[in-house]
Amino acid sequence: MNGDGHPDLITSNQDSDSASVYLNDAKGAFGDPRGAYIGDANDGVTGGSINNPFCCPMVSDINGDGKPDIAYIMYWKGFQNPWRIGVLLNDGTGHFGAPVISDAFEGTFQIYDVRLADVRSLGRPDLLILGSDINSSFGYLGFAPNMGGGTFGRVKITQLNQGPGIFTVGDFNGDGKLDLAIGRGSGRADLVERISVMLGNGDGTFQPGADLDFGPAATTGGGPRRMVAADFNHDGKLDLLVGVNDNVIGPGSLPKPLFEFIGRGDGTFQPPTTLTAESVLFDVADVNHDGLPDIIEQIFPITIQGFQVPTFKVLLGRTDGTFQDGATYSPFAGLSNTVLGLRATPLEFPGLLLGDFNGDGNVDIAVPQFGAGFNQVTFSRAPSYMQFLLGNGDGTFTPDYAVHDFGKVPLPTVVADLNGDGRDDLIEIDPWPSSYKRSLVYSGFGDSGSARC
Numbered sequence: 001m002n003g004d005g006h007p008d009l010i011t012s013n014q015d016s017d018s019a020s021v022y023l024n025d026a027k028g029a030f031g032d033p034r035g036a037y038i039g040d041a042n043d044g045v046t047g048g049s050i051n052n053p054f055c056c057p058m059v060s061d062i063n064g065d066g067k068p069d070i071a072y073i074m075y076w077k078g079f080q081n082p083w084r085i086g087v088l089l090n091d092g093t094g095h096f097g098a099p100v101i102s103d104a105f106e107g108t109f110q111i112y113d114v115r116l117a118d119v120r121s122l123g124r125p126d127l128l129i130l131g132s133d134i135n136s137s138f139g140y141l142g143f144a145p146n147m148g149g150g151t152f153g154r155v156k157i158t159q160l161n162q163g164p165g166i167f168t169v170g171d172f173n174g175d176g177k178l179d180l181a182i183g184r185g186s187g188r189a190d191l192v193e194r195i196s197v198m199l200g201n202g203d204g205t206f207q208p209g210a211d212l213d214f215g216p217a218a219t220t221g222g223g224p225r226r227m228v229a230a231d232f233n234h235d236g237k238l239d240l241l242v243g244v245n246d247n248v249i250g251p252g253s254l255p256k257p258l259f260e261f262i263g264r265g266d267g268t269f270q271p272p273t274t275l276t277a278e279s280v281l282f283d284v285a286d287v288n289h290d291g292l293p294d295i296i297e298q299i300f301p302i303t304i305q306g307f308q309v310p311t312f313k314v315l316l317g318r319t320d321g322t323f324q325d326g327a328t329y330s331p332f333a334g335l336s337n338t339v340l341g342l343r344a345t346p347l348e349f350p351g352l353l354l355g356d357f358n359g360d361g362n363v364d365i366a367v368p369q370f371g372a373g374f375n376q377v378t379f380s381r382a383p384s385y386m387q388f389l390l391g392n393g394d395g396t397f398t399p400d401y402a403v404h405d406f407g408k409v410p411l412p413t414v415v416a417d418l419n420g421d422g423r424d425d426l427i428e429i430d431p432w433p434s435s436y437k438r439s440l441v442y443s444g445f446g447d448s449g450s451a452r453c
Contacts (some may be wrong), residue, residue: 002023002095004024004026007417009425009426010418010427012072014058015050015269019070032135036387038088038453049282053072054073054074054075056072056341057072057414058071058114058414059418060116060125061073061301062150063150064122064124064429066147066395067089067090067092068418070090070427071085071116072273073085073104073111073114074408076107081107081122082104082106083108084127085099085101085102085273086099087099087101100150102151102153106129106131106140108161109131109132109133110133110238111130112130112164112166113165114127114128115127115167116128117119119143119177119203120202120203120204121202122146127142127152128141128169129216131163132164132165133163138159138163139162139163140158141158142157143156143158156204158206158351161185162194163183163184164184165223165224166183166226166348168180172197172238173199175283179199180206181231182195183224184224194214195211195240195242195261197210197211201368214271214272218300224244225243225245226348226350227241227243228282228351230293231372232292233320234291234318234321236265238263238265239260239262239321241259241309243258243281244259256279257276257277257278258274258276258279260273267395275295275315277297281350281352282298282351284296285363286317286363287314287316287362287393289393289394290317292316292318294315294323295314295315296313296352297313297314299328310331311326311329311330311369312328312365312389314395319322326396327396330395330399331388331389334388353365353412356391357388358388358390358423359421359422360393362386365391366412366426367389367414386403386404388402
């Protein structure tokens with residue numbers, strides 16, 4: 001955060017409505033937190049909120065100065081007031097300015113998914129929010145243009161002709177403008193799931209594109225919960241991976257397939273193929289440096305006996321869009337913690353904590369875990385820690401078998417290279433209170449070894 005080549009740490013604290021930054025001294029210590037209050041009470045009028053940030057932070061260069069900033073969706077000051085977005089601008093020296101707050105969405109609506117994307121091709125990300133009315137009967141798309149300086153302009157809300165869901169962005173018809181792919185139910189009595197494309201006009205407006213219905217809920221497992229867009233078959237056209245889930249834990253849980261939709265390049269997709277019969281958490285990265293996206297799945301059996309030791313399976317991408325099964329990898333025994341949300345909203349299932357944490361140019365996997373004393377019913381706090389599966393660059397991983405203790409505190413949930421040193425950092429947002437703490441995470445695992453946070 002301060003440009004000294006060492007990653008620092010950030011936390012967001014809801015109870016005190018503050019944010020804290022811990023600067024890395026390059027010796028494995030981070031010193032006292034440096035941060036600021038980011039809740040409503042800082043206007044001198046409104047009382048503070050104990051739950052001001054809606055969910056997890058988003059990292060993006062909001063003002064286009066080349067430095068990663070932090071954005072987060074905020075609750076309304078009062079019911080029927082607008083949802084808001086707060087932006088903390090990074091000055092490049094490890095300090096963030098006071099929150100820059102703009103309206104984000106209609107306050108009486110529910111928020112389903114959020115994206116920051118450069119819809120207008122101006123070099124700054126705009127805000128896109130997908131939500132619904134209070135009865136979830138209609139979907140609404142909110143667009144707020146990035147006005148520069150961390151501010152967003154007047155929100156334009158468009159009612160959709162179908163219900164809400166989750167979405168991802170990409171140029172699906174090859175016209176150079178960002179489009180939306182929305183995963184949701186079709187609204188039909190047979191509960192067929194649907195991928196709907198909205199074609200971007202390049203100005204923040206979208207026109208309806210093609211719909212593609214796929215398996216009934218009894219087959220898909222309930223509804224889309226994660227979507228990733230990439231060119232999986234190497235034909236220059238964006239494809240989709242869609243994971244679905246029924247949100248049921250235990251023996252009654254339905255199968256949860258992972259589907260691949262091959263893009264035709266005109267805004268439509270071929271009928272899906274099933275990659276795996278069951279999938280909960282997955283992410284995409286090129287783990288063997290062949291230029292093809294690979295899949296890392298967390299094999300995450302949630303049973304009536306509770307959360308299990310996390311195991312990760314690698315599926316290596318082929319040039320035709322298919323995937324080759326690879327090996328599985330696990331850290332030391334411990335209860336998985338990655339089911340907790342890593343996204344800006346709670347609805348979409350999180351991706352994995354993937355990044356180059358030791359600066360060797362290979363993708364690694366950070367594995368947050370709970371220790372003894374974790375209560376799976378009450379989710380009471382227990383010792384939490386992080387382990388790492390270090391990538392070898394050929395699609396294989398080696399557990400470092402080191403335990404990085406975090407104590408009885410929330411674990412980092414977002415990965416980004418915050419200070420541009422080539423090593424990915426971890427960002428923490430605390431459920432309580434409304435604040436952030438900056439402390440650029442691990443100082444890397446090279447000569448200096450791993451840093452305890």
